[in-house]
Amino acid sequence: MAKPMTKAQLVAALAEKSGTDKKTAAAGLEALLDIISEEVSGGGAVTLPGVGKIYCRERPERTVRNPATGETMQKPADKVVKMTIAKALKDSVNA
Template identity: 65%
Template structure:
């Protein structure tokens, strides 16, 4: 069964409750974490969040892709993409 993903408001409320801080402080902490991870990955680095996973930037080579509506083959230039590798601890909890 699929359920709706947790919203930012729900996440902030859960963080505030779990850490005994107010929602405004929890919101600032979440935004700071997001900003730190974003800056590091955008600069080509990687960030590991223990128990969750690793966020990294990966280079992709130039390649041929197909336009799904026309079937035309076009050359897509090299680019960079974010990659998330899920931690084994999280996989174990999910599959338990």
């Protein structure tokens, strides 16, 4: 498995593909991440065409077990961020 792309590598690739400098590409990436974070934390969802849908899902309160001690306890309800991958991306990976 290849190493994941770092933020610096992503900014450099984005700058090259869009024909801008790295500073502009970094600002665009930061703006995109801020928009996604605000929307998802507010209970909404963001669809990135060709990539997938990022959304927040609520998990109900549940009983969990500590594997080290075997003790059971109640875990309060919480929220998790989920992502559904777009069919186009799945198809491109499996092609």
